[in-house]
Amino acid sequence: MGRRDYPPEFRRKVLDLLEAGRTGTELARDLDISAQTIYTWRRQDRIDRGLQPGLTSREKAELAAAKQRITELETELQATRRAIELIREAAPPKDGSKPSR
Template structure:
């Protein structure tokens, strides 16, 4: 399995999403451009959620906030555990 490539520029993703929405299949776009068919479908699904066309997932903004809160929660738990050990 190939390693993960770097991120595609947002303009590139947006253009492929537009092409997919205009009727081009993800398979034809994948043959013509670099991203895989599944990657293009994922981008379209994410754009649909972000723009309110779908309601079966978190928006990108909500996902980023959730990640931030999870990191903060992890840090706070570690600090709490350190303080518990220091007090013992």
Template sequence: MPKPYPSEFRQRAVAPVRAGKPVTVVAPSLGISEGCLRNWVRQDRIDHDEIAGTTTTENAELKAARKRIRELEREVEILRVAG
């Protein structure tokens, strides 16, 4: 999986599109795909409560919770085998 772009870069990429420039112009000038930029714009709209969806903060919380659940399940399995 490619290394994610920094959030500052994403914000600078989304800003001109939100101001009215077409994705087809902005994306090539930044060296990213149009689909990638469209996804960032969509997520930005979700984060600003303009459209329905899971916000970036909620995604991070869900990821952390799922990781913790996996850890706890492993611990339970270890204790089950040991006991």
């Protein structure tokens, strides 16, 4: 069984059922999702509500966006450095001067 994305409304309903007294095992069986997924949602919900320590959903999203931006910037930097190398190879310095670093 692969990873599936569930809409936030569905997750909220599952968490509401948990709070109403249903067990994670019951819900997993009835809804055909893993119990671990349900417990992961509950843990994240508790973190988001400040009942448990950890990164909130918002903080996780910000961190993921920052990591993606860092990757993009590193790729741009690598391309710029390669372009500089190609320019230096194509146009050697004039008058025998040493290339700058």
